Amino acid sequence: MFHNHALSGKAWPDSLSSMASLTEPAAFVLAALADQPLHGWGITAEVELLSAGQVALRVGTLYGLLDRLTAEGLVEPDREELHAGRTRRYHRLTDAGRRALEAEAVRQEANARALRARLRVRPA
Amino acid sequence: MSAVPTLEDRYRRLLRALPEPARSRWADEMTDTYLTATCAHDPEFAEFGSPDLADRLDVWGLALRLRLGGPGSSARASLTGATVRWVALLGTLAAAAPAALAQLARTLDPGPPWVTGWHVPFNTLAAVLAVAVFGCLVHGSVVARATAGALLALHLFAAITTSAPIGSTVAFLLPAAVPLLAALAVDPVRVDRPGWWWAGALGALLLVGGLPYLSLLAPVWLTSDAVAAVGLTVVGAVAVVRTAAPAAGAVAVLGLLTLPVLLLPLVVGGGPAGYVAVQAGAVALLAATTVVCAVTAVRAVRRLPSPRT
Structure with a gap:
């Protein structure tokens, strides 16, 4: 009935994930995981660093986002560790996630070029 | 003497708002993330601190999304969301x-x-x-x-x-x-087929405009509420025949909400006999539709696995 993959339990096909534009928090989460698997707090801290404090992920938002990115096949579980008696789950970027992030970077670069080109035009 | 709840206890209590299976999956790690984030510069906060309003709203928002079929939710939640x-x-x-x-x-x-x-x-x-x-x-x-x-x-x-x-x-x-x-x-x-929904909207317009017009030709007291009852019955019948549980459930909810509107004139009393008869007929029709649709929806939910299994 609806375009909701959660209803059918299916992940998006790879080609679709890489084509769809990412929200800003999703793009930063994928970027945070680009070089190493991280757990929840690690992702939050890395996103804050990468965005120069512009994106502050709340914990509920982060885990909702991780569920969505996992369902879309962009992120997958890596390993679990115990820390102070509590489980820490590490998440890593999948190949589809890397392609989606690359596509998002290309899209943002194209937008930035278009905006700079407009700025170079002097009013008559 | 009972122990004073710590910040960890308070976060765990807050995270009980999350439905299964997300609670089992995330509650432990979310607690760890909260504690690491809030106590990094103030270790004493772990003893007497409490989740702030923004944390509470954030968790309740996630709980609502998970109950309405967001990614990571149960099959029952998906059906509820639909x-x-x-x-x-x-x-x-x-x-x-x-x-x-x-x-x-x-x-x-x-x-x-x-x-x-x-x-x-x-x-x-x-x-x-x-x-x-x-x-x-x-x-x-x-x-x-x-x-x-x-x-x-x-x-x-x-x-x-x-x-x-x-x-x-x-x-x-x-x-x-x-x-x-x-x-x-x-x-x-x-939605999958927007055209069908716009066609349905056109059908509803014709129903709303057409049935009262017909009632002028053969004097019947067809009120807009009675037309709504007919419309809901048509949708409900299709949903039950096709065992489309979300649609049947929605008709049951809307039927329950519309019944008081139909009953109101009967409770207040008065009006010509024809009007009272049509209104009473619409109440009976809608009540039957609501019950049948509710049974269809509840049966569909019971067939799904419990989130805890």
Whole structure:
């Protein structure tokens, strides 16, 4: 009935994930995981660093986002560790996630070029 | 002496709002993330601190999304989410069709010049918003929530400022407000076949405009509420035959909300015998539809695995 993959339990096909534009928090989460698997707090801290404090992920938002990115096949579980008696789950970027992030970077670069080109035009 | 709850206890209590299976999956790690984030610069906060309002709203927001079929939720939550979408779509369609028809009729025949007052532009705005909310829901527009919120505010304003008795105000407000609340709760997602929904809207317009017109030819007291009962019965019958549980569930919810509106004139009493008979017939029809649709929806939910298994 609806375009909701959660209803059918299916992940998006790879080609679709890489084509769809990412929200800003999703793009930063994928970027945070680009070089190493991280757990929840690690992702939050890395996103804050990468965005120069512009994106502050709340914990509920982060885990909702991780569920969505996992369902879309962009992120997958890596390993679990115990820390102070509590489980820490590490998440890593999948190949589809890397392609989606690359596509998002290309899209943002194209937008930035278009905006700079407009700025170079002097009013008559 | 009972131990004083620590910040960890308080976060764990807050995270009980999450439904299964997400709670089992995330509660432990979310607690760790919260504690690491909040106690990094203030270790004493772990002893006496408490989750702030923003954390609470954030967790409740996640709990709502998970209960309405967001990624990571159970099969039952997916069905609940689909039902809430149907409530939003069918409810706004039921509101938009008569509102649009009334505006169309007013454009063709503006009526006597003394029909003025603030309610005229109010009704026009409400009709435009009702059609806009329906269109936004069908196409999954990002402004669906904003338009639904605006129309809800308009209905609440009308309900607060009316001089009508509270009972009838609530009875009329609920079928209008609940679909809008449903529209606020679900993420905007484009339906599979928007054309079918617009065709359904056209059908509803013809039903709303056509049945009362026919009643003029063969005098029957067909009120707009009786037409709504007929419309819900048609949708409910299709949903039950096709065992479309979310649609059946939505018809049951909307039937429950519409029944008080139909019952109100009967409770107040008065009116010609023909009118009372039609209204009573509509109540019986809608009550039967509501029960059959509710049974279909509940059976479908019971067939799904429990989130805890």
